[in-house]
Structures are given as C-alpha cells and as structure tokens.
Amino acid sequence: MEADRPLDTLxxxxxxxxxxxxxxxxxxxxxxxxxxxxxxxxxxxxxxRVNGETTxxxxxxxxxxxxxxxxxxxxx
Amino acid sequence: MEADRPLDTLxxxxxxxxxxxxxxxxxxxxxxxxxxxxxxxxxxxxxxRVNGETTxxxxxxxxxxxxxxxxxxxxx
Amino acid sequence: MEADRPLDTLxxxxxxxxxxxxxxxxxxxxxxxxxxxxxxxxxxxxxxRVNGETTxxxxxxxxxxxxxxxxxxxxx
Amino acid sequence: MEADRPLDTLxxxxxxxxxxxxxxxxxxxxxxxxxxxxxxxxxxxxxxRVNGETTxxxxxxxxxxxxxxxxxxxxx
Amino acid sequence: MEADRPLDTLxxxxxxxxxxxxxxxxxxxxxxxxxxxxxxxxxxxxxxRVNGETTxxxxxxxxxxxxxxxxxxxxx
Amino acid sequence: MEADRPLDTLxxxxxxxxxxxxxxxxxxxxxxxxxxxxxxxxxxxxxxRVNGETTxxxxxxxxxxxxxxxxxxxxx
Amino acid sequence: MEADRPLDTLxxxxxxxxxxxxxxxxxxxxxxxxxxxxxxxxxxxxxxRVNGETTxxxxxxxxxxxxxxxxxxxxx
Numbered sequence: 338m339e340a341d342r343p344l345d346t347l348x349x350x351x352x353x354x355x356x357x358x359x360x361x362x363x364x365x366x367x368x369x370x371x372x373x374x375x376x377x378x379x380x381x382x383x384x385x386r387v388n389g390e391t392t393x394x395x396x397x398x399x400x401x402x403x404x405x406x407x408x409x410x411x412x413x
Numbered sequence: 414m415e416a417d418r419p420l421d422t423l424x425x426x427x428x429x430x431x432x433x434x435x436x437x438x439x440x441x442x443x444x445x446x447x448x449x450x451x452x453x454x455x456x457x458x459x460x461x462r463v464n465g466e467t468t469x470x471x472x473x474x475x476x477x478x479x480x481x482x483x484x485x486x487x488x489x
Numbered sequence: 490m491e492a493d494r495p496l497d498t499l500x501x502x503x504x505x506x507x508x509x510x511x512x513x514x515x516x517x518x519x520x521x522x523x524x525x526x527x528x529x530x531x532x533x534x535x536x537x538r539v540n541g542e543t544t545x546x547x548x549x550x551x552x553x554x555x556x557x558x559x560x561x562x563x564x565x
Numbered sequence: 566m567e568a569d570r571p572l573d574t575l576x577x578x579x580x581x582x583x584x585x586x587x588x589x590x591x592x593x594x595x596x597x598x599x600x601x602x603x604x605x606x607x608x609x610x611x612x613x614r615v616n617g618e619t620t621x622x623x624x625x626x627x628x629x630x631x632x633x634x635x636x637x638x639x640x641x
Numbered sequence: 642m643e644a645d646r647p648l649d650t651l652x653x654x655x656x657x658x659x660x661x662x663x664x665x666x667x668x669x670x671x672x673x674x675x676x677x678x679x680x681x682x683x684x685x686x687x688x689x690r691v692n693g694e695t696t697x698x699x700x701x702x703x704x705x706x707x708x709x710x711x712x713x714x715x716x717x
Numbered sequence: 718m719e720a721d722r723p724l725d726t727l728x729x730x731x732x733x734x735x736x737x738x739x740x741x742x743x744x745x746x747x748x749x750x751x752x753x754x755x756x757x758x759x760x761x762x763x764x765x766r767v768n769g770e771t772t773x774x775x776x777x778x779x780x781x782x783x784x785x786x787x788x789x790x791x792x793x
Numbered sequence: 794m795e796a797d798r799p800l801d802t803l804x805x806x807x808x809x810x811x812x813x814x815x816x817x818x819x820x821x822x823x824x825x826x827x828x829x830x831x832x833x834x835x836x837x838x839x840x841x842r843v844n845g846e847t848t849x850x851x852x853x854x855x856x857x858x859x860x861x862x863x864x865x866x867x868x869x
Contacts, residue, residue, distance in 0.1 A: 739862065759797070777802060780863045781863065784816070
C-alpha cells in the first residue's frame with residue numbers, strides 16, 4: 338500500500354467548496370478549480386470572509402500559494 | 414480529461430482587466446498583459462486603488478510575483 | 490547502522506494524533522494523514538486550539554508546510 | 566503568435582526612466598540600465614523619493630530583486 | 642586535512658541534549674535524534690523553555706528547519 | 718551588442734568604495750572586495766553608518782546577500 | 794588573476810574569533826569553526842552579546858545561515 342500524499346487530499350476536493358486561510362488573516366471560500374505543487378490555487382465563485390462575515394464577492398480568483406496557511410474542504 | 418492548472422486561469426484572463434492584491438494591502442487594477450511561473454505580472458493601463466479609491470494612474474507596470482496575494486479577473 | 494532522518498519520525502506518527510504549531514501562534518490537532526518533503530501536511534478530524542481551548546472543528550485540512558513551526562505526536 | 570513575457574516589458578524600458586517601488590515603502594527613480602531573472606536591477610542617475618519628494622541623489626545603484634514590489638516606466 | 646562542515650557539529654551531538662532557539666523567541670531542549678540538510682530537526686524528551694522556565698513537556702517533536710536560529714549542545 | 722547584466726555594475730565597482738543599504742535600515746560603507754550571485758558581499762575597511770553618522774568601524778565584513786536592499790558605488 | 798569570492802574571506806577567518814550579527818539584533822562572538830554555502834556557521838567558545846554586554850556563554854553553537862546579517866573577523 339502506498340502512503341497518502343498531501344496533494345491527494347486537495348485533488349479529491351477539486352470541484353467542491355473549500356475554505357482557504359491566508360497569512361493576512363482573511364478567509365477565501367469557493368469551489369476548488371485548480372492547484373499546483375506551489376499550492377497556487379484557483380477558486381470559482383469565491384468570496385472573502387472576515388470574522389465569519391462575507392465581505393466581498395470575488396468570482397474566479399488565482400491565489401499565490403505562498404500566502405496560504407491552510408485549505409479545508411467544507412465537507413472534509 | 415486533463416486537470417486544470419492555475420496558470421490556465423491567468424492565461425484566459427490575458428488582455429482582460431484584472432485586480433491584483435498585494436501583500437502591502439494595496440490593489441492594482443489593469444489589463445493583464447503578461448505573467449510567468451513566478452507570477453511576475455505586467456499590467457497595462459494600471460491604476461492603484463486604496464480602500465476602493467483610485468490613488469494613482471501608473472500606465473504599464475511590472476509587478477514582482479512574490480508580492481502578490483491574488484489575481485482576480487474583473488469579470489471572472 | 491543508518492542515522493535517523495527527521496521524516497522517519499513523522500512517518501511513524503502517520504495515523505496517530507499530532508499537534509501542529511503554526512507561525513501564527515495557533516495550534517492544530519488531528520490525525521496525521523499525509524506529509525511531504527516541504528512538510529505540507531494533511532490532518533483528519535482536525536481542530537484549532539488557541540491558548541489550550543478548542544476554537545474550531547475543521548475536519549480534514551491541508552496545511553502548507555512553510556507555516557509550520559513544529560509537529561508533536563500526542564503520545565510521542 | 567507568442568505570448569508576451571513579463572521581462573519583455575522590462576527589456577523595452579532599458580535606457581528609459583523608470584520608477585522602482587521597494588518593500589520598504591521608498592521609491593527609486595532612474596534610467597534602467599540592467600536587470601536579470603531575479604529582477605536584480607541597476608539604475609543610472611538614480612534618486613530616492615519619499616512621499617513624492619526627492620530625498621537623495623544616488624548615482625548608479627544596484628538593487629537586489631527581492632526588495633522590489635514593482636517597476637513602472639515613467640512613460641509606460 | 643579536510644575542512645570541518647557545520648553539519649559535522651550537529652552529527653557529533655546526536656543522542657546528546659541540545660538547546661534549539663527559535664525565531665519566535667522560544668527555546669526547545671531535548672535529545673537530538675535526527676536532522677537533515679534543511680536543519681529539520683527531531684528532539685526526544687523535549688521541553689519548551691521561556692525565559693529560563695520550563696513551560697511545557699513535549700515528548701518527541703519534529704521542528705521545521707526554517708524556524709531555527711541556532712542549535713547548541715548543552716555540553717558543547 | 719550584448720545587454721548589460723546587473724552584476725557587471727558590481728564588478729566594475731570592485732576595489733572602490735560602495736554604500737550597502739540593509740533591510741535593517743543600517744548603512745555599511747567600505748571598499749567592495751568580493752560578491753557572488755546571491756549578492757553575498759565582502760567589504761574592506763567597513764564602517765556602519767546610522768542617520769549619516771559613523772557608528773562603528775568594522776574592518777573586513779562578510780554580508781549575507783539576502784539582507785541587502787541596494788549597493789551604490791560612492792562615485793557611481 | 795582570479796576575482797575574490799566572498800567565502801574566501803570566511804575561509805581565511807577559520808580558527809579566528811569572529812562577530813556574527815543576527816537578524817534578531819543579537820551578536821554572537823566565537824571562534825569560527827565551520828561554515829557552508831548557506832552560511833550555516835559553527836562557532837566554538839561562543840558567547841552572546843547584547844548592547845556590548847556578554848549575556849550568555851554558549852560553548853559550541855550551530856547557527857542557521859538565513860538568520861545571519863554579517864560576519865566580521867575581530868581582527869579583520
């Protein structure tokens with residue numbers, strides 16, 4: 338049996354809604370469309386949330402991987 | 414079917430207006446002219462926006478990728 | 490006899506509960522599911538703890554390695 | 566048709582005056598003499614500007630690329 | 642005669658107690674079990690010390706190398 | 718005609734006095750003895766200057782490149 | 794004649810006392826025992842100095858290179 342790799346978890350979340358936490362303290366929610374080994378990530382139907390409140394609708398966004406703390410599938 | 418890659422999203426936005434958010438808290442708006450794998454990015458007809466207000470007209474600008482948090486197509 | 494390598498310690502902790510301390514000062518607890526050489530880490534049944542109090546249930550989370558200070562098996 | 570690359574924009578600005586914004590908040594103005602893939606940059610006839618005021622004449626300067634936020638041709 | 646290399650010093654300290662100082666200002670003490678070229682480090686019987694006071698018993702811990710300032714063998 | 722490269726400018730300054738500005742806000746002045754592609758730099762007859770005042774005579778110093786903002790030949 | 798390289802300066806200082814300045818603002822003094830291309834550095838008979846006062850005797854220490862601002866031979 339082969340050991341799990343972290344990107345497998347992201348791969349299973351493709352097309353599902355995820356929460357992305359940034360080093361700036363903000364949260365971005367959206368449908369995980371794409372990611373790469375740098376954890377550069379694209380969300381569709383994204384919105385920004387600060388302290389649990391939706392602050393902005395952003396549509397599709399490209400997030401540079403090095404600003405990401407964690408990615409959590411909403412139904413994970 | 415091949416999985417989407419994050420740079421595909423940027424590629425589709427070439428020539429369209431995008432919002433670039435920087436680690437400094439500023440926003441840069443402009444027409445996406447070019448980017449590379451480091452997310453070094455060139456905008457045409459760029460302007461700087463702070464708290465939703467246009468603060469400077471910048472023309473063409475080269476942005477070093479490591480200062481970028483996210484890139485969002487205006488009509489994405 | 491071959492010298493131990495740091496990732497061997499993480500490997501032995503797979504499937505067990507670990508505490509992950511982040512550069513932001515937060516702690517994440519959960520079952521270690523996966524990690525890679527960048528220390529990108531996946532926890533199952535994760536929860537966030539601030540000052541010893543559970544502040545959020547997070548389910549499965551992907552943590553970007555460069556935000557991690559240390560990983561400690563709960564029974565290590 | 567080949568896609569534009571960000572360094573093409575810098576290349577076209579060689580010999581022209583550019584504004585370089587640093588992560589420290591300062592601006593450096595000068596004639597773009599040279600740059601490389603790390604965005605290490607050399608300006609001739611450089612001057613430092615803080616809040617729009619020229620604060621120092623610096624002559625030729627070598628700027629380490631990782632301190633640069635953006636480079637903007639004055640007539641771009 | 643071949644010049645010493647920094648990792649030789651860590652290698653000689655394997656199995657002995659060391660003090661690890663982190664960029665966060667904390668100290669971790671424990672028996673040096675393993676390290677790699679990134680200075681990812683594993684301590685056994687680790688404890689956290691703040692201002693000279695033991696604040697937590699941590700057992701075995703994996704420390705990500707980029708958070709480390711220095712490693713000092715207790716009897717070095 | 719071949720384009721200038723940034724390190725050519727440093728190379729021409731070898732043996733001459735330069736000002737090195739650090740991310741800490743300090744300035745180091747001295748005779749440029751050596752540098753490499755990481756911009757690790759050696760100055761001879763170096764002195765530290767804070768707010769235009771010489772604060773310390775340092776002799777020969779090795780400066781790690783990633784702490785450098787810019788290098789300016791005194792007669793550049 | 795071959796140009797000097799920065800590590801040559803460190804190499805000549807092997808076995809001599811050096812001052813190492815850290816990004817944390819502290820100084821470490823000791824006999825330079827070893828270094829590598831990342832500027833990971835080992836000092837023997839090291840002591841910590843804050844504002845010119847010896848605050849701790851540290852014996853042999855391994856310093857991670859990326860925390861170092863500069864290294865200065867005491868008789869350089």
